[in-house]
Amino acid sequence: MTDASWLAALDHGLQARGVTAAHRAAVVVETEGFLAHVDEPALAHFGPPASYAASSVDALGGGRRRAVPDGVPVIRASGVGKRFGSVPVLTDVAVEVRTGRLRPPARRDR
Structure with a gap:
């Protein structure tokens, strides 16, 4: 296949x-x-x-959508990282997705 x-x-x-x-x-x-x-x-x-x-x-909740009030966290992840080969490009990232309006994350330059 x-x-x-x-x-x-x-x-x-x-x-x-x-x-x-x-x-x-x-x-x-x-x-x-x-x-x-x-x-x-x-x-x-x-x-x-x-x-x-x-x-x-x-x-996905059994294929059924249920009403969730705006602002309620639906996904949380922490300690996330990304590597390209042996090079870490993101380390210890935390993400929270809430219901409601979709906005891109704020960018922080270091």
Whole structure:
């Protein structure tokens, strides 16, 4: 199975579980972007597309959207880093995503 056919099957699995087109596109694009940076095929990394679709739907709240008041944190991550080879380009980053208006993060020059 090629990555392209795996991604198509993922999209189909998400659609079959009632995920909106916008959410399906987001999951597929994010997964495709990730695959561009790893050296193994989607099937080896994520497993069968139907299983990955099911776990993605669970992570999205069962494919159902629920009303959440503005300003409520929905994602938090800390200690995040990024390396290019042996060169660290980000270290110990903290991110919090809240519902409501989308704004780019403030830039701090050091």
